Amino acid sequence: MKKFQTLDGYQVYRIKKDKRFFFLADRENYEYEITKLLNTVEDINFDSLILIFGIDTGEYIEKLRNVICPQNKVIIVEPNQSLSNRYQSEIEENIRIVSFKEELVKKILQENINFKNINNVYFYAFGNYSSIYHKEYQCLIKNLDSTLVNASAAVSLAKRFKHLFIKNMIANIKILNQCTPIHYYKFTNQNVPAIIVSGGPSLDNNIEDLKKHKDKLSQCFIITGSRTVGALVKNGIKPDLIVSVDPVDANYDMMKDYLNLDTPLAFYEYSNRYLVRDYQGDKVFISLLFSQTIKAFKNLQGVYCGGSVAHSCIDIANMLGCSPIILIGQDLAHTFQKHHADSATHDYDKTLSYVSQIPVKAINGKMINTTITLEHYKIRLEQYIEKYKRVDFINCSYGAWIKGAPHKELDKVLKNLTFSNPKQSLIPKRDIKINNQEVIDTILTVIEQDMIKAEQGLKLCQDIILDNKQKSLMEMEDDDIDLQRFLYILQIVNEFENSLDSHYLGGYLTHFLFDRKEQTFQISAKDYVKVTSDLQHQARVFKIYFEKMKEMLCEVNRLSLETLEEFYE
Known part of the structure; x- marks a missing residue:
């Protein structure tokens, strides 16, 4: 593996594979390779995941930094083991490189792609990687497609059967x-x-x-x-x-x-x-x-x-x-x-x-x-x-x-079947001991408490909007009442979305989070800092969030009570 100067002033690796030499990208017009990558990700949102197949000399990383924001994740999958060893695994806090190993890649995809970001995943095969490492490329595509289908199936099931x-x-x-x-x-x-x-x-x-x-x-x-x-x-x-x-x-x-x-x-x-x-x-x-x-x-x-x-x-x-x-x-x-x-x-x-x-x-x-x-x-x-x-x-x-x-x-x-052990029937052992009413009361309490929190969050948003103060969250003092309001709004959202008790909401939670990401929190990466620091903008979008949250919880509560009436009374 040797580094060569390109005709337009960049550097490119030449590798030997199957007794032949290959350049990992275009040696004559390397700028075009970088431009194609940047064009692929030009419309990314603040939370988009960018997957890149191949790093080569890493000449594109500096320009990529200029189009992503701190919330973006960039994962570079490198099929050449000796080349990937030349880089630290974490190039930057939100840019990492991993060696191509199918099980590792599969695990990374599963950890980073879910129902909330299926429409925010960008993929690009850099330079000549897809042809030089065709087998690895096809394997990556197969696993990426499978992961996306899994994630989208969760949304589809939630919408149909919640x-x-x-x-x-x-x-x-x-x-x-x-x-x-x-x-x-x-x-x-x-x-x-x-x-x-x-x-x-x-x-x-x-x-x-x-x-x-x-x-x-x-x-x-x-x-x-x-x-x-x-x-x-x-x-x-x-x-x-x-x-x-x-x-x-x-x-x-x-x-x-x-x-x-x-x-x-x-x-x-x-x-x-x-x-x-x-x-x-x-x-x-x-x-x-x-x-x-x-x-x-x-x-x-x-x-x-x-x-x-x-x-x-x-x-x-x-x-x-x-x-x-x-x-x-x-x-x-x-x-x-x-x-x-x-x-x-x-x-x-x-x-x-x-x-x-x-x-x-x-x-x-x-x-x-x-x-x-x-x-x-x-x-x-x-x-x-x-x-x-x-x-x-x-x-x-x-x-x-x-x-x-x-x-x-x-x-x-x-x-030709042979049998070494006799079949054993499934003999019942009913050792589940729970108080059904307590479990149901717990679920109804979770719904009620979430409705109270949604009402609190909605009131805080309305107060900020009515005050109509144009403030930047980046410049506010720690004791500013509006900052305290906003921090509590974020706390409510974080607790709701990450609490194990929220799992009781099933497909309703999945559908709600997907819709909010798609309809409420669409922010481009280039506007991320400006928009997220705007107090009034944040209050308006979280107002929509809490309104939809209340609407969803009311429906879940109604269905729960209807079912209780049908099956328990």
Whole structure:
């Protein structure tokens, strides 16, 4: 690796790779490379995240400093290890360089990208990096896309289901003392084969193979979601565990003819409240929320949520100690030009659009049509499988190729299956002991206290606006009453957004914070210092914040009281 002078007065590295020499950027017109980078980030907001692939000689950093503000983060991913070693990891307080290692990059992306900033992420591959380090570039793009989809999915789910999340949470509290925590069953089925049943188009074919080997099924641990319970029961196949995580009433409709099954039903705080209430079998509780907010629940365990109920089913099988984990109906694609198996299609599906969007690699090496959502599920599943290499995963579906889960014919898998340990049924142990009314009172108190704080913040903003004093927050004395007012406003906001108790608000909090960032706090990086030091401007934007906060909390309170009336009185 050697540094060369460019024709326009900069410096560029030449590296040797695969027995060939490459310049990391244009040696003739280096200024153009820097200009393209600056043009990419010219409209950044004060809290934008800037990801840059490649640092080269770092000639662009000085000019980049002039367009960012202290709140911006710049992360430079450098694929050349020896080059990244020449820099301190923290170039400046808000500019850092990291060596390209997939797991490290994945972790950094997950830590820095969330539902609040998905529209404020900027990416640029500097110079010739994307072609010289093409493999690393594609890997970075894949992980960036996956992280963005995860974050945007949180917003999408919040917008669609926030009211159901609140209602289901309040209603399901009533059932908790009748449930067994999921972690009670850890390692109860060590090395017992698990069959994870999904509703993809090839499930109908898989069921025919299951019927041929019913003698083997009694020794396998069968886990299914609500959608496919009927498909199994109608063919004389009894599941060992049903997992229901969807909040919608359609989940109840899928199960309405099977409410008297004696198979345990696993659910979490936001699972459909009517199904949880009316199902007659034993119930298993998966804690994703209350383990963070209720001290008595801190020992409870959740499961992996990758967007589909199949991810949770697979994680439960892993938690039980099952191996191999056999996937059926897990097409993750429109096999046979269908969105679901005929046996797993319900009236609810008529209301949804299942139009193919992209092609992915199929089990036979050819291409098969799928949706962006299903591809996302596939990526999340592959990430999970990569993490648990000690477990054997077998894909017996006929759709998309799943990395880490080789495809095998189910007939052959079942024919050759051996059993080292007997299957253990999930025997109930209802050791959850909480006072339901106290938990509900706590939630209602949290909402009430937040409403009081919102009213206090709103009054402070109104007082500042009515006084109409033109002041700079940067120049005010510590004992200035307006500065004290503003500091308390910030305290209210910080406590509300970061309190564990705010998690009770579920999708309402996610939606609220996303909208406020998008609609209320849009400040360009170049105007950041000027705007944020303007007392009157700050009072006006936080006035909107507290008005929307009150509006949101009133709706949550109303839904909570409605649910209490329906389920508790």
